[in-house]
Amino acid sequence: MRAKFITLEGIEGSGKTTSIKSINNLLEQKKIRYINTREPGASSMGNELREILLNPNTNISSEVELLLMLADRKDHVEKTILPNLLNDTWVISDRFMDSSIAYQGGGRQLDLSMINSLATYLNLPTPDSTLLFDLPVEIALERTKKRGKLDRFEKEEIEFHNRVRDAYLELANDNPDRIKVIDGTQNLEQVQAKVIENINQLF
Numbered sequence: 001m002r003a004k005f006i007t008l009e010g011i012e013g014s015g016k017t018t019s020i021k022s023i024n025n026l027l028e029q030k031k032i033r034y035i036n037t038r039e040p041g042a043s044s045m046g047n048e049l050r051e052i053l054l055n056p057n058t059n060i061s062s063e064v065e066l067l068l069m070l071a072d073r074k075d076h077v078e079k080t081i082l083p084n085l086l087n088d089t090w091v092i093s094d095r096f097m098d099s100s101i102a103y104q105g106g107g108r109q110l111d112l113s114m115i116n117s118l119a120t121y122l123n124l125p126t127p128d129s130t131l132l133f134d135l136p137v138e139i140a141l142e143r144t145k146k147r148g149k150l151d152r153f154e155k156e157e158i159e160f161h162n163r164v165r166d167a168y169l170e171l172a173n174d175n176p177d178r179i180k181v182i183d184g185t186q187n188l189e190q191v192q193a194k195v196i197e198n199i200n201q202l203f
């Protein structure tokens with residue numbers, strides 16, 4: 001079987017990162033080689049971009065924010081995603097292109113056709129499967145607040161996060177075969193069971 005490219009998406013605090021462990025366990029049981037990666041910040045250059053992008057003191061326009069996200073992504077695809085897929089290794093990425101559509105398109109309200117044109121120009125791979133963790137913004141932000149210091153995105157007003165959530169749901173509606181919505185309000189066991197059910201469908 002060809003190695004799969006799986007992405008995890010959702011508003012912050014939706015439970016994406018927590019779910020990676022369940023996917024890893026399943027792949028290990030099946031003796032499948034995989035890597036975990038993330039955006040922004042998969043490479044050393046990506047980490048520098050991540051510092052800039054998440055720092056609450058960074059003052060950049062929405063367009064610059066989008067271009068930095070895309071620069072990080074192109075480098076991620078070239079150095080990590082494609083080489084691993086070609087080497088028969090599954091790639092599990094915490095965020096990918098849908099994040100730019102949801103955050104820079106939905107949240108920042110940049111023109112979606114411009115974002116899609118840039119993505120087409122960059123010739124990015126399409127994930128085999130995307131799990132979208134969905135829950136009301138208030139619940140998700142309550143979870144992230146417990147971590148203490150808020151980053152540049154977490155500091156945005158609630159309307160921003162609601163626009164991000166709506167953009168994600170629209171993406172899921174437009175791509176029902178690829179994007180599977182997981183109800184993030186469920187308890188951890190229920191969420192993990194849904195994650196496993198969805199990943200099992202790839203076999």
Ligand code: Z5A
Nearest residue numbers: 012013014015016017018039069099100103143153187188
């Ligand atoms: N961004 C962008 O704007 N454009 C782009 O193109 C890309 C990214 C690629 C990256 O932040 C930021 O960059 C992100 C969007 C923007 N915005 N923010 N902030 P990040 O990588 O630092 O953070 P994140 O991706 O948003 O992840 P997160 O905040 O760590 O959230 P999460 O991974 O979805 O959730 P979690 O860490 O798994 O869970 C959060 C907490 O909830 C944790 O304490 C868990 O124990 C708890 N949890 C999880 N599931 C449950 C359930 N089911 N019940 C109860 N509690 C739970």
